[in-house]
Each structure stands twice: as structure tokens, then as C-alpha cells.
Amino acid sequence: MENSLVEKYVFGVDIGGTTVKIGLLDMDGHKIEVWEIPTRTEDGGSKVLPDIAESIRKKMEERGIKDSQVVGVGAGAPGPFDENGVIFKAVNLGWNEFNMKDELHDLVKMPVKCGNDANVAALGEYWMGGGQGYKDMLMVTLGTGVGGGIIHNGKIFNGATGAGGEIGHIHLVDDEPLQCGCGNYGCLEQYASATGAVLLMNRVLESSDEECVLRGKDFVCKDIFDAAKNGDKLANEAIKQYGDCLGKGLAIIASTINPEIIVFGGGVSKAGDILFDLVRPSFEKYVFHGAKRTKFALAKLGNDAGIFGAAKLVLDSVSK
Amino acid sequence: MENSLVEKYVFGVDIGGTTVKIGLLDMDGHKIEVWEIPTRTEDGGSKVLPDIAESIRKKMEERGIKDSQVVGVGAGAPGPFDENGVIFKAVNLGWNEFNMKDELHDLVKMPVKCGNDANVAALGEYWMGGGQGYKDMLMVTLGTGVGGGIIHNGKIFNGATGAGGEIGHIHLVDDEPLQCGCGNYGCLEQYASATGAVLLMNRVLESSDEECVLRGKDFVCKDIFDAAKNGDKLANEAIKQYGDCLGKGLAIIASTINPEIIVFGGGVSKAGDILFDLVRPSFEKYVFHGAKRTKFALAKLGNDAGIFGAAKLVLDSVSK
Numbered sequence: 242m243e244n245s246l247v248e249k250y251v252f253g254v255d256i257g258g259t260t261v262k263i264g265l266l267d268m269d270g271h272k273i274e275v276w277e278i279p280t281r282t283e284d285g286g287s288k289v290l291p292d293i294a295e296s297i298r299k300k301m302e303e304r305g306i307k308d309s310q311v312v313g314v315g316a317g318a319p320g321p322f323d324e325n326g327v328i329f330k331a332v333n334l335g336w337n338e339f340n341m342k343d344e345l346h347d348l349v350k351m352p353v354k355c356g357n358d359a360n361v362a363a364l365g366e367y368w369m370g371g372g373q374g375y376k377d378m379l380m381v382t383l384g385t386g387v388g389g390g391i392i393h394n395g396k397i398f399n400g401a402t403g404a405g406g407e408i409g410h411i412h413l414v415d416d417e418p419l420q421c422g423c424g425n426y427g428c429l430e431q432y433a434s435a436t437g438a439v440l441l442m443n444r445v446l447e448s449s450d451e452e453c454v455l456r457g458k459d460f461v462c463k464d465i466f467d468a469a470k471n472g473d474k475l476a477n478e479a480i481k482q483y484g485d486c487l488g489k490g491l492a493i494i495a496s497t498i499n500p501e502i503i504v505f506g507g508g509v510s511k512a513g514d515i516l517f518d519l520v521r522p523s524f525e526k527y528v529f530h531g532a533k534r535t536k537f538a539l540a541k542l543g544n545d546a547g548i549f550g551a552a553k554l555v556l557d558s559v560s561k
Numbered sequence: 562m563e564n565s566l567v568e569k570y571v572f573g574v575d576i577g578g579t580t581v582k583i584g585l586l587d588m589d590g591h592k593i594e595v596w597e598i599p600t601r602t603e604d605g606g607s608k609v610l611p612d613i614a615e616s617i618r619k620k621m622e623e624r625g626i627k628d629s630q631v632v633g634v635g636a637g638a639p640g641p642f643d644e645n646g647v648i649f650k651a652v653n654l655g656w657n658e659f660n661m662k663d664e665l666h667d668l669v670k671m672p673v674k675c676g677n678d679a680n681v682a683a684l685g686e687y688w689m690g691g692g693q694g695y696k697d698m699l700m701v702t703l704g705t706g707v708g709g710g711i712i713h714n715g716k717i718f719n720g721a722t723g724a725g726g727e728i729g730h731i732h733l734v735d736d737e738p739l740q741c742g743c744g745n746y747g748c749l750e751q752y753a754s755a756t757g758a759v760l761l762m763n764r765v766l767e768s769s770d771e772e773c774v775l776r777g778k779d780f781v782c783k784d785i786f787d788a789a790k791n792g793d794k795l796a797n798e799a800i801k802q803y804g805d806c807l808g809k810g811l812a813i814i815a816s817t818i819n820p821e822i823i824v825f826g827g828g829v830s831k832a833g834d835i836l837f838d839l840v841r842p843s844f845e846k847y848v849f850h851g852a853k854r855t856k857f858a859l860a861k862l863g864n865d866a867g868i869f870g871a872a873k874l875v876l877d878s879v880s881k
Contacts (some may be wrong), residue, residue, distance in 0.1 A: 321851055377721045391818075393713065400819025401697045404851030411813045412847040423850060493731045497814050498711075499720025527732040530743060531641055531724030 247310055251556055252297055253365075254316035255358065255547030256280065258333035261293055264548030265300060268312070268556070270369050274300070275548060286335035294348035313352030313559055315551035316345060317361030321403030326355045329403065354555040358547055360397045360406055362506070363390025365550030370541035371504040379500040380540070381408065381491065383509035386422070387430040387437075391498060396557070398498075409434070413490055432486035435462035435509050441486075442479040451475055466512045484519025491520065492527035499532045506540030513539065567630055571876055572617055573685075574636035575678065575867030576600065578653035581613055584868030585620060588632070588876070590689050594620070595868060606655035614668035633672030633879055635871035636665060637681030641723030646675045649723065674875040678867055680717045680726055682826070683710025685870030690861035691824040699820040700860070701728065701811065703829035706742070707750040707757075711818060716877070718818075729754070733810055752806035755782035755829050761806075762799040771795055786832045804839025811840065812847035819852045826860030833859065 248267065255262040257280060264275045278296050281288040297314065300306075318341065320331035326342020346353040356364075363372075363380035372378040376395050382388035387409030391398035398405045409430035410423045417427035419440075431437050442465045446456055453475040454468050468476035491503060505516060517537045525533060542549055568587065575582040580597045587593060598616050601608040617634065621627075638661065640651035646662020666673040676684075683692075683700035692698040696715050702708035707729030711718035718725045729750035730743045737747035739760075751757050762785045766776055773795035774788050788796035811823060825836060837857045845853060862869055 393718065398713065398818070400852070401821040402819060402851055402854070404816070404819040404849060406817070407819070407849050407851055408817055410849035411816045412809060425847065425849070489732060493813060494817050496724070496731045497726070497728055497817055498718070499722060499724035499727070501721040527745065529724060529727050529730035529745070531722055531727055532720070534722070 249310055249312055250306060251312045251552045252314040253548035253550070253552030253555075254293055254314060255361070255551060256289065256293075256316060256318040256334065257358075258282070258319065261289070261296075262544070262548055263293065263296060263300075264545070264552065265304075266549070266552045270549065270552065272545070272548075275545065276300075280334065282333070282335045284335075285337070286331070289334055289336075290341070290345050290348055294345065297349060308351060311351050313354065313555035314345065314349050315361070315553070315555035316341070316353070316355045317358040317547050317551045317554075318355065319358045322355060322357050322399065323403060324399060326353070328355070352555060352559050354551075354558045356397060356399075356551070356554055357390075357403055359388040360390040360399065361550035361554060362388075362546035363392055363406070363504075363550065364397055364553050365542055365546035365548070366504050366506065366540050367392045367395065367550075368553040369549045370546060371506075371538040372502055375501040375536075377498075377500045377502075379406075379408075379491075379494060379498065379503045381487075381503060381505055382507040382540075383434060383487075383505065384507035385434060385436055387434045388507070391500070393498075397554070408490070408494055411490060411493060413486060429486070429490040432483065433490060435507075437486070438462040438465055438479065438483050438509065441482045442476065445475050445479045445482070449475060462509055463511075466515070470515070480519055484516070485523040488520040488523025488525075489527050492524045492532075495524070495532040495535050496527075496529035500535060502536040502538055504538050504540050506543075506546065510539055569630055569632055570626060571632045571872045572634040573868035573870070573872030573875075574613055574634060575681070575864075575871060576609065576613075576636060576638040576654065577678075578602070578639065581609070581616075582864070582868055583613065583616060583620075584865070584872065585624075586869070586872045590869065590872070592865070595865065596620075600654065602653070602655045604655075605657070606651070609654055609656075610661070610665050610668055614665065617669060628671065631671050633674065633875035634665065634669050635674050635676075635681070635873070635875035636661070637676055637678040637867050637871045637874075639678045642675060642677050642719065643723060644719060646673070648675070672875060672879050674871075674878045676717055676719070676871075676874055677710075677723055679708040680710040680719065681870035681874060682708075682866035683712055683726070683824075683870065684717055684873050685862055685866035685868070686824050686826065686860050687712045687715065687870075688873040689869045690866060691826075691858040692822055695821040695856075697818075697820045697822075699726075699728075699811075699814060699818065699823045701807075701823060701825055702827040702860075703753060703755065703807075703825065704827035705754060705756055707754045708827070709814075711820070713818075717874070728810070728814055731810060731813060733806060749806070749810040752803065753810060755827075757806070758782040758785055758799065758803050758829065761802045762796065765795050765799045765802070769795060782829055783831075786835070790835070800839055804836070805843040808840040808843025808845075809847045812844045812852075815844070815852040815855050816849035820855055822856040822858055824858050824860050826863075826866065830859055
């Protein structure tokens with residue numbers, strides 16, 4: 242391919258509940274253009290894929306790109322997939338089970354590969370982000386929830402029914418009275434998400450009479466980390482608990498799959514290296530000695546991880 | 562190969578601290594002969610591999626098998642391996658870090674492949690045992706300790722430094738005062754091994770004044786399961802706790818790697834289906850819904866799993 246005189250391209254698509262992000266990349270993974278279209282979830286989400294196909298076609302016309310120059314279209318969506326491209330359910334998009342790969346292929350008439358959005362984002366970080374240079378990677382995404390993706394030998398580890406890497410829902414705490422969104426009690430996500438940090442902070446406030454800049458206020462996760470950086474004692478206690486929970490959860494996972502590196506993404510990871518200072522002691526306390534040297538890194542691609550990973554997904558499938 | 566008129570063979574070697582088990586198999590995985598030689602651990606275990614090579618050579622002479630008829634020699638040993646066949650340490654054998662694959666190859670002059678004994682046993686159960694027909698499998702071995710192995714897409718999931726599938730040392734209980742052999746506190750192995758069952762039984766006895774056939778006696782794991790089957794109340798309480806711990810640990814692992822099937826091996830698995838009755842409620846309580854349908858099965862190969870897996874390891878490597 243490198244010898245060809247004609248430039249080749251790949252499209253990476255990241256389907257979210259509100260917008261679809263589409264990226265046009267060259268074969269070396271350079272972003273040429275990234276744009277967004279709204280996700281039309283009405284009518285059971287039946288317009289989502291046709292809208293994507295139309296947008297890609299329009300972009301190709303605009304830029305004078307021929308079909309033969311496009312290696313394929315990769316796409317990530319928020320649901321569990323099997324290996325044939327069947328998505329089982331995507332509540333946010335109004336979708337029930339169907340073969341997304343076949344349907345998108347029928348629309349774009351080019352090679353298509355699909356995968357779970359969290360796994361696809363992990364693949365993006367492996368290819369072009371915080372996990373570059375490592376074959377075995379765990380990605381943990383600390384946002385409203387806790388998402389994850391496992392990369393094994395440079396490929397997505399999907400699991401039997403697409404739940405591989407769903408690390409937000411490993412059981413962590415026995416006596417949790419609040420129910421997790423998944424229906425269980427005491428999941429990692431209940432403590433290690435941005436929402437979880439707020440829960441921990443509120444519990445610290447309830448259990449103490451000491452002063453705290455956050456007391457009586459409406460606050461979000463970032464406010465807790467900011468207060469802690471400014472020396473607030475209770476905020477520091479809350480983020481310590483946050484790090485303890487996350488470190489313990491990651492230690493359990495690392496003891497099972499022994500990755501070379503854990504890449505931290507999502508909103509909470511914007512706290513930066515302080516996150517590692519919080520997580521590392523607990524991680525090292527609980528991890529099996531054979532996995533103690535697991536490296537930590539921050540994600541680098543932000544919201545673009547999905548389009549990079551989607552592009553890589555289809556590149557890998559056609560280069561076989 | 563199937564078309565060849567000359568019969569082909571493969572050797573599977575399972576190196577333990579006391580004996581080395583060697584199997585001669587045909588290409589379809591039929592056992593032709595299995596024998597044992599002592600493991601001579603003196604002199605830093607330097608005689609172990611030469612002894613194996615000599616025994617294999619002798620067997621080939623005995624049976625008139627030519628070098629060209631042997632596809633290769635696979636071997637499992639109790640230590641972590643990298644992908645090049647380097648074993649980092651094997652305390653039981655007196656070994657420090659060296660390339661076991663290269664050294665055994667120099668001795669037998671045939672293709673060689675090596676791996677961790679627990680992972681290799683898992684591969685054996687995948688190929689010819691309880692995991693037959695499934696691509697993604699978790700093997701859990703319930704013996705003196707708790708071992709494990711992950712099979713992903715029909716291959717051993719080794720992890721970055723060979724600690725993949727070391728599930729006995731995932732953290733399970735926060736306030737455990739006793740230290741695990743690995744140095745940590747509250748590992749799965751401390752409760753879900755045969756030794757762990759005895760610990761749980763002793764704790765039940767200490768916390769109660771009720772009668773129990775095991776009170777005041779020296780007992781092993783099997784005695785607890787037998788007493789429970791005979792209706793002993795406290796023994797039933799202990800094995801319920803045993804199942805709760807094991808179910809919770811397996812739920813955490815299944816939520817991470819989403820296997821199709823979990824295969825139970827080791828001495829405790831001889832309890833049979835009652836084990837599943839004990840483990841299933843806790844497993845279903847704690848597992849992520851996407852992994853709830855994980856199947857359970859008993860291992861079928863017993864102590865032969867290692868030689869089958871070792872044979873499969875080298876068969877896979879030469880068929881690439």
C-alpha cells in the first residue's frame with residue numbers, strides 16, 4: 242500500500258447518544274478531518290446508520306475521494322457486540338439486536354468493522370495514545386461511570402458475549418446499601434466514577450463535623466479534587482478513599498490479566514498525575530506480586546480515542 | 562499431515578516438584594503411553610531437562626519412533642514464562658531465570674514449546690477435557706492453593722509477565738488477619754483452596770458452641786464436604802461460606818474477562834455438582850449481567866491435563 246501513488250484513507254466513526262463523531266484518517270493514523278452529526282434516535286434509531294453513510298459519501302464527494310481509495314469504515318457503538326458485528330442492544334440509540342456491520346456495509350458498500358465503544362476507544366489509545374508501544378493494555382475510563390477495555394496482543398479482548406473489559410461492574414464493597422445502575426450493589430463504578438467521588442465526599446462530610454469548603458454546596462468531582470489541592474482536609478480524605486477504591490479494583494483486574502500498562506482516561510483523569518499518587522499505594526498493596534510492575538499512563542486522545550480505534554479496527558481486519 | 566502414511570507423534574511433559582509426567586500422544590490427542598520419572602532438583606535443578614530428554618529418547622528407541630515422526634515436545638513447569646520460553650523462577654525445581662525452551666530444544670533437537678503449568682493444564686482441559694467446544698474458558702484449580710488459567714480464542718492468555726490467570730491472588734476480603742503465601746492479606750486462595758475450606762470450618766467451629774462431627778478432630782477438606790453431605794449443620798455453614806467466597810471471586814473475574822465457561826479442577830472439584838450448587842448463587846449475585854450466563858463444568862482430565870496441554874501447545878506452534 243505504501244508503494245501506491247494514490248492516497249488511501251480510512252473512516253473512523255464514534256456513535257454516541259447525542260452526536261456521531263466521524264474522522265477521516267490517512268493510513269498512518271493522521272487525522273485529516275473530524276466532524277460531527279447529530280444522532281437521530283427517533284424511530285428506534287433507524288436513521289443513525291443511513292445518516293452516517295450519507296455524511297461519509299458527502300465528504301468523499303467534497304474531497305474527490307474515490308471508493309477505491311477508502312480501505313474501510315470502522316465504527317464504535319455503546320453496546321455489547323459479538324465477533325460477527327451483531328450488537329445486542331444499545332439503549333441510548335433505541336437499538337435492539339441486529340447486525341450493525343452488515344447493515345452499515347450495505348449502506349456504504351465498503352469494508353466495515355464494528356465494536357463496543359469502550360473497547361474501540363481502548364484500541365485507539367493503544368494505537369495512537371497513552372498505550373502506544375505496549376501490546377497488553379488495560380484502559381479504564383473514569384467518567385460519569387467507569388468503563389474499560391482490554392487490549393491483548395494488540396487486539397480487543399471482547400469476551401464471550403461482548404462483556405470483556407466491563408470492569409466498572411466488578412464487585413468491590415460488600416455492605417453497600419445503594420444500588421448500582423447495573424442492578425448490583427458495591428460495584429467499582431459506584432466509587433471510582435466522577436459520581437462515585439461525589440458519593441464518597443458526601444459520606445465523608447456526613448461522618449464529620451469538621452469544616453470543608455464544599456459543605457452545604459452543590460459540587461461536582463472536579464471541585465473535590467480542586468479543594469483537595471488547596472489543602473482542604475475532608476476533600477483530601479475523600480480523594481484518598483477514591484484512590485483506595487480505584488487502586489484496589491485495578492489491582493484485582495491486573496492480578497487476573499497482568500497487563501503491561503493501565504491507561505487512565507475520562508473526565509476524572511484530567512486531574513493528572515495526582516491520580517497516580519492516589520491510586521498507586523492501594524494498587525501495590527493489593528496486587529499480586531507478578532503484576533506489581535504494571536505501568537500507569539494517562540490517555541492522550543481525549544474524545545478522539547473512539548475514531549482512532551474505529552479506524553484501527555477496520556485497518557486490522559483488512560490487513561489480515 | 563493426515564495424508565502421510567507414517568504415524569506422527571507429540572510429547573507432552575508436565576514438570577512437578579517431585580515427579581515429571583511424560584505423555585506420548587498421537588496427532589488426534591490420543592494417549593499412547595504415559596509414564597513418570599523423578600524430578601531431580603539437586604544442583605539447582607540442572608538435571609531435570611537432561612533427564613526428560615533422555616527419557617524421551619529412550620522411549621523413541623523402545624518404540625522405533627524416528628525424529629521425523631515427532632512433531633515436537635511441549636512442556637509445562639511451575640513458574641511464570643514470557644512468550645519466548647524464558648522461565649523467570651521455579652522455586653520447587655531450584656531454577657532461576659533461563660530460556661527453558663532453547664535449553665530443552667538443544668537437548669531433544671526437536672521443536673519445543675514451554676508454558677506455565679497451570680496455563681498448560683487449562684489448555685489441556687480446553688483441548689480434550691471440560692472446556693472442549695468453547696473458545697473462551699477460565700480454568701480454576703482448587704487444590705492446596707487456587708490456580709488458574711485463561712484460554713482466549715483457543716490460546717493461553719499469558720499476560721505481560723506470565724501472571725495472567727493467577728486468580729488465586731485476587732483480593733477478596735479486607736479485614737483478613739492471616740497472611741497469604743504470596744505476602745498479601747485476604748486473597749481468594751485463602752478461602753477457596755482446600756486449605757481455605759479448613760480455615761473457614763475452624764472459624765465456624767470457633768464462633769459456635771453447637772455440635773459438629775468435626776469438632777476436636779484433625780480434618781481435611783474432604784471431611785468437611787462429607788460431614789456436610791451427612792447433614793452436619795456447621796459443616797454446611799462452612800461449605801456455604803466456601804461457595805460464597807469462590808462464587809464472588811469467580812464473578813469478579815468473569816465480569817472482567819467474560820468467559821463462555823468456567824472449568825473447575827483440583828482436589829476440591831471431586832466434590833462434584835454440589836460445588837456448583839454452592840457457588841452459583843453467589844456467582845449470580847455478584848456477576849455483571851453481561852456475564853451471567855457463564856457455564857460451569859468439571860475438569861475431566863485430572864492429573865493428565867498438563868500433558869495434554871503441553872502437547873497441544875507444541876502442536877499449535879508448529880501448525881502456524
